[in-house]
Amino acid sequence: xxxxxTALPLVLLAEQFAxxxxxxxxxxxxxAYHVMSMTDKEAQDFxxxxxxxxxxxxxxxxxxxLTEDELCPVCADELRDHSTICVVETPKDxxxxxxxxxxxxxxxxxxxxxxxxxxxxxxxxxxxELLARIQKGGVEEVIMATNPxxxxxxxxxxxxxxxxxxxxxxxxxAFGLPVGGTLEYADEVTLFKALENRNEI
Amino acid sequence: xxxxxTALPLVLLAEQFAxxxxxxxxxxxxxAYHVMSMTDKEAQDFxxxxxxxxxxxxxxxxxxxLTEDELCPVCADELRDHSTICVVETPKDxxxxxxxxxxxxxxxxxxxxxxxxxxxxxxxxxxxELLARIQKGGVEEVIMATNPxxxxxxxxxxxxxxxxxxxxxxxxxAFGLPVGGTLEYADEVTLFKALENRNEI
Numbered sequence: 001x002x003x004x005x006t007a008l009p010l011v012l013l014a015e016q017f018a019x020x021x022x023x024x025x026x027x028x029x030x031x032a033y034h035v036m037s038m039t040d041k042e043a044q045d046f047x048x049x050x051x052x053x054x055x056x057x058x059x060x061x062x063x064x065x066l067t068e069d070e071l072c073p074v075c076a077d078e079l080r081d082h083s084t085i086c087v088v089e090t091p092k093d094x095x096x097x098x099x100x101x102x103x104x105x106x107x108x109x110x111x112x113x114x115x116x117x118x119x120x121x122x123x124x125x126x127x128x129e130l131l132a133r134i135q136k137g138g139v140e141e142v143i144m145a146t147n148p149x150x151x152x153x154x155x156x157x158x159x160x161x162x163x164x165x166x167x168x169x170x171x172x173x174a175f176g177l178p179v180g181g182t183l184e185y186a187d188e189v190t191l192f193k194a195l196e197n198r199n200e201i
Numbered sequence: 202x203x204x205x206x207t208a209l210p211l212v213l214l215a216e217q218f219a220x221x222x223x224x225x226x227x228x229x230x231x232x233a234y235h236v237m238s239m240t241d242k243e244a245q246d247f248x249x250x251x252x253x254x255x256x257x258x259x260x261x262x263x264x265x266x267l268t269e270d271e272l273c274p275v276c277a278d279e280l281r282d283h284s285t286i287c288v289v290e291t292p293k294d295x296x297x298x299x300x301x302x303x304x305x306x307x308x309x310x311x312x313x314x315x316x317x318x319x320x321x322x323x324x325x326x327x328x329x330e331l332l333a334r335i336q337k338g339g340v341e342e343v344i345m346a347t348n349p350x351x352x353x354x355x356x357x358x359x360x361x362x363x364x365x366x367x368x369x370x371x372x373x374x375a376f377g378l379p380v381g382g383t384l385e386y387a388d389e390v391t392l393f394k395a396l397e398n399r400n401e402i
Contacts, residue, residue, distance in 0.1 A: 008269065009250070009253045009254040009257050009258055009269065010254050010258060010267060012250050012253070012254070013250040013251060013253075013254040015250075016246065016247045016250045016251075020232050020235055021231065021232070021235050022228065022231070023232075026385075026386075027223065029293065029296070030222065030223070030293070030385075031221050031222070031223075031224075032254065033291070033292065033293055034221055034222050035251055035254060035255060036254065036255065036258060036267060036292075038255065040255065040256075043251055043252060043255040043256075044252065045217065046217045046251055047248035047249075047251045047252050048248075049210070049213050049214040049216075049217045050214060050217075050236055050244055050247055050248045050251075051244060051245065051248050052210045052213070052214075053210040053211050053213070053214040053233065053236060053237065054236055054237065054239065054241065054244035055241075055244075056210050057210055057211060057237060066211060066234075066237055068209065068210065090234070091234060091237075092230065092231070092234055095230075
């Protein structure tokens with residue numbers, strides 16, 4: 001890359017690809033060359049998709065999920081249970097829940113986790129929007145569905161302490177063995193949690 | 202993807218990413234969400250880089266490498282040895298040779314390999330352009346630097362048989378390259394050894 005045998009726009013395009021998460025310089029170069037092999041229309045469609053997605057998508061006024069409209073399809077759906085809010089870190093997490101076809105409540109996207117060491121204080125995530133929703137009334141349960149990481153746990157704890165005085169039930173996703181996994185490969189913490197939270201059958 | 206919790210432009214963008222080589226639907230979704238987190242300028246720059254690279258880059262009139270100008274920097278360079286042509290499959294391969302800093306000749310990009318089973322007959326690659334360069338005179342050696350795969354070998358053999366009657370020396374990269382591998386991932390030393398030990402075929 002960057003040597004004089006490669007045309008400049010190609011180097012610039014590869015650099016753009018290399019900025020994307022999980023794409024190294026070698027892959028970025030391969031992707032840039034792939035763009036060269038596209039038809040004019042394909043390249044134009046690709047560029048348009050970037051601009052269109054970026055310019056038309058905004059945050060849902062209610063749950064902060066990404067949407068084209070004022071309200072996301074979940075929040076706009078009268079059949080969903082609006083008294084249960086599942087709090088997640090990113091919009092991606094909502095897709096995961098929707099794929100289960102089991103969750104009928106609504107969501108709230110924090111767009112981050114509290115992490116003071118990285119400078120992410122509670123005011124940097126969409127927490128006041130969550131508080132506003134609860135203060136409006138009608139919410140009975142808030143399910144903390146942040147990842148089981150240090151930041152995810154800390155954020156769940158912080159928010160639960162904040163919400164409990166408001167008289168709302170705060171729950172946390174269960175920890176245990178992944179379905180289809182084997183005991184042999186479960187880590188100690190997961191196994192301990194699975195044992196601790198065992199249920200009568 | 203595609204469920205009603207995800208905004209349509211985001212799904213379309215993810216589909217665009219998923220069309221790129223080596224990017225699955227899961228990665229494509231992650232990349233699409235990443236574009237959402239870009240600033241307006243970053244997204245615009247990304248889209249512009251695609252269009253600019255695609256619209257301004259054409260084939261070098263001499264060696265068929267991708268370039269912005271009539272001639273690529275290598276062909277336009279008077280200090281390069283224009284009597285030695287290194288024949289490669291793709292423009293990427295040139296970058297690999299240039300990184301060795303050892304090769305002083307020029308190149309010819311075939312933009313493909315002969316593969317009758319895939320419908321790629323000799324007229325589908327930039328072979329007549331190579332013949333025209335040799336018929337113009339002044340070329341002493343043609344180094345076949347196609348990948349050490351079945352198609353690469355077959356193409357090297359086909360071209361060597363075509364060129365020998367024209368009184369030009371045809372050589373092949375030495376098998377310092379791991380058989381079954383690709384030029385793109387060869388390290389500089391291996392590539393230099395392969396260049397140094399090239400044999401007449």
